[in-house]
Amino acid sequence: MAALCAALAAPQAHAVDVDAGDYTALPAGTNLAMAYYQYATRDAAYVRGRKQAGDPRLDSHVGILRGVHFTEIGGYIVDPQFLLPFGKLEGKDDLSAAGSASGVGDLILAATVWLVNKPQTGTYFGITPFLYAPTGNYDNDDALNLGENRWKFALQAGFITKLSEKVSLDLIGDFTLYGKNDKFGAAKVTMKQKPSMQFQGYLRYHLSDAWDLRAGVSHTVGGETEVAGVDQGDRLRTTKVSVGTGWFIAPDLQLLASYGRDVSVRNGLREDDRLNLRVLKVF
Template sequence: MNASSGFKGATLPCALLALFSTGLAVADVKPDSGDYAALPAGTDLALLYQQNPRIEKSYFGGRKAADNLDLDLTVGVLRLVHFTEFFDTGLIWDPQIVIPFGRQDLGASDEKTSGLGDITFGATVWTLADMERNRHLGWSMFITAPTGSDKNEGFALSNNRWAADFQVGYVHGFNEKWTWDVIAETEFYGKQRDTDAKRAPLLQLHNHLRYNFTPATSVALSYRHNWGSRERLDGQTLETSHDNGTVGISATTMLGKQWQVMGQYWRDVSVRSGAMTDNSLQFRLAYIY
């Protein structure tokens, strides 16, 4: 495969293997609206996500590298979160674990793969948690371990490398109705374990403008953008730097005192490098106890 030509001349399975191994990361649980609002110590959350992205195209250096991929993914994510006091400091933190699992169906080559993805663990510490005014400032670190199935077989949930993700998120409640969430994120990567390919850090910025119809029901308009994450092996570029943007809309409501449901629609609006998600429907069910 001539990496610098953006998969041209490669067979489709080889191109897809390179595409997935350089960071499709569809199972990544990105910060949603409200995620950086701290909850009282002693609160526990069990969250179940379902993601259904549809992918037809991939890009390399701003040029289309593959078309008609006909890739459907059904991704589930189990996330367990515990809010507690941070070592007698009076601050709140939330140690947690994220376990992705799922199935991918590549219609272009009639290939099907399923299994567990790479597990993530980490926490957020809040240095500001003003519940009354809805003002929150949290600092996060997450570590992803290469535990997934079929690491070298193009399974989108398995990246076969260690990663460290650092985030800082701020929630600003303007009044009872309007809230703005902004999260800055950078992710650092170890070498891919089977090839020793090196990836540059990825920078991301997340924005959520939320309108609360009631204390229990809200909608949010979101925009995410990421830069960087260029990947190289033996002097050749496997993936060019990102400059990708995504828009989304979500609706969230409480079902009683302990259950919350969220529905989302996401779509990539600009992709310089990597897979382009034509549309993705996502659902999240949370149990609060």
């Protein structure tokens, strides 16, 4: 039960998801303003690869405000940025007792440094540290929370290259370290979590310079939790797929939409449907 509560507390706790094209370096002085909407439903619980009986459901409506500024430091393009999530989580059916939660999530600070920046060949390689600050709404008496009441640090690397004039490949990997939550659950016990890793890959087919079709796969491993000194045996091994499109309807305005779902889950709740929408403004 404690492991399930840990999963409910922050359904996005393990993910450092990116969109295809995110590791494209832009000229110094460029600014980006982005707004995301993410809707997801979770319809099954798994323990050690076995689907559990019952009809659990957890829905989420999450928005993210993101600001990015590209600058040059020591000859390298760097993009300091922030991400501020907010939204609502709602337990349904067998998880109705978990109630709902709404508010602001934990503030995320990041900055990519591009070690390879070759726009003439469409080749980029960057490294991004992410710092998650425990600023979001959190109540230890609630099963659902937007905030996690702990610090987190992730280090991610992303690579983009053109396979042909029309096809691009994106490869991303990250490693996440978790601080402890010392007010977990009604008894305010300590929850610790082992590091997790995520690997993502995307193929994009460019219908034009402004419009692409994309497909991706992501695999997450690790992240086993310990509650009050007891290992929960909930090590992650989750694979998900997605398809989508990105379209610059104007030179300074992009719309992005993608749909995805989990295809393999060892522990935790399975995402049955996920819809991601994004608006990007360049200025």
